[in-house]
Amino acid sequence: MNRKRRRVGLIGCGAIGSxxxxxxxxxxxxAELVVVYDVYRERADALANRLNTRPVIADNIDALLASDAELIVEAASQQAVRDHAKSIVEHKKDLMLMSVGALLDDAFYAELHSLLEMYGRRLYLPTGAIAGIDAIRSVKHMLKEVTITTTKHPRALMGTPFFKEHRVNLKGLKKAKVIYRGYAREAVRLFPANVNVAAILSLAGIGADRTMVRIVVDPRAKRNIHEIHARGEFGELYFKVNNIPSPNNPKTSYLAVLSAIECLGRACNDMISIGT
Ligand SMILES: NC(=O)c1ccc[n+]([C@@H]2O[C@H](COP(=O)([O-])OP(=O)(O)OC[C@H]3O[C@@H](n4cnc5c(N)ncnc54)[C@H](O)[C@@H]3O)[C@@H](O)[C@H]2O)c1
Incomplete structure (x- = not known):
């Protein structure tokens, strides 16, 4: 028996959205992609031109909100989440977010949560570029320490707000260097496009004020590497993921793209949901 396809809308037509x-x-x-929106209209046009079934191209967020999409996928930016997530739920649509760092603002998270309850909508958060979130959730109340170490090539970190506050000569770097140690709440602000994984880990585990983040820049790195160490009364967990960067955006790991597609697949056909 064919299950009814869910009508999906997309915000952000970049590496993941495409x-x-x-x-x-x-x-x-x-699913059926009924509407796409990007602040750069030409990116939405270019994406629609690649597809056999053409979605409507929304000129602005209001057009997307007015569409008959039942589930909106955000693959744009933390700012897009702050600007639009609540209105999407108020328009009785489910939501899948990639820019999870925006949820580490406690007031925003609480408001979004109460809207989800009020409108009976669901929020989907893919595990993104890391592994082991299921295990972290299982031992959530026993965790003593969680650290994520992210290693990337300098080109994947260029232009992040961290470098406005800290001088690091990325071009002159010859070997791997730890450039940042801090907690997830601050890290998602300083590296908004690089540590959504730290946000997911925080939400699944011991929170943004206790999840330690280390950022390593390595001029020899060919992969985006995420290592998670967690310790507690249950024992110890260690996960390491060597990710190939997305060909269209070196900040984004290809696994994040695949995880988004898998999560959307479950959201659109949730008779059997493995690992949730
Ligand atoms: N959860 C994870 O593990 C994970 C992993 C990688 C990336 N991300 C996040 O997912 C998001 C998308 O990543 P990407 O690699 O596709 O980025 P990208 O830069 O390739 O594409 C983003 C697209 O969104 C558009 N956009 C930005 N702000 C917008 C807004 N306010 N409204 C509409 N369109 C907007 C841009 O014009 C661009 O076309 C980023 O925020 C990134 O940090 C999350």
Missing amino acids: EIAVAIDSSRVN
Whole structure:
């Protein structure tokens, strides 16, 4: 029996958004992409032109909100989440977020949570570029320490707000260097496009004020590496992921794209949901 396809809308037509759209278009996900929106209209146009089933291109967020999409996928930026997540839920649509760092603002998270309850909507958060979130959730109340160490090539960190406050000569770097140690709440502000994984880890585990983040820049790094160490009364967990960067955005790991597609697949056909 064919299950009804869910009507999906997309905010952000970059590396992740484009791959999600292509996955829907090629029926890898039981959904129909009905509307796409990007602050740069030409990116939405270019994406729509690649698809067999063309979605409506929204000129602004109001057009997306007025559409008949039942589930909106955000693959844009933390600012897009802050600006639009609440209105999306108020328009009775479910939401899947990639820019999870925005949820580490406690007041914003609480407001979004109460809107989700009020409107009976669901929020989907893919595990992104890391592994082991299921185990972290299972031992949540026993955790004593959680650290994530992220190692990237300098080009994947260029332009982040951290460098406005700290002078690091990325171009002159010859070997790996730890450039940042701090807690997730601060890290998502300083590295908004690089540590959404720290946000997911915080939400699943011991929170943004106790999840330690280390950022390592390595001029020889060919992969985006995330290492998670967690310790507690249950024992110890260690996960390491060597990610190939997305060909279209070196800040984004390809696993994040695949995780988004898998999460959307479950959201659109949740008869069996493994690992949730
Ligand atoms: N959860 C994770 O593990 C994870 C992993 C990688 C990336 N991310 C996050 O996912 C988001 C998308 O990543 P990407 O690699 O596709 O980025 P990208 O830069 O390739 O694409 C983002 C697109 O969104 C558009 N955009 C930005 N702000 C917008 C707004 N307010 N409204 C509409 N469109 C807007 C941009 O014009 C761009 O086309 C980023 O915030 C990134 O940090 C999350």
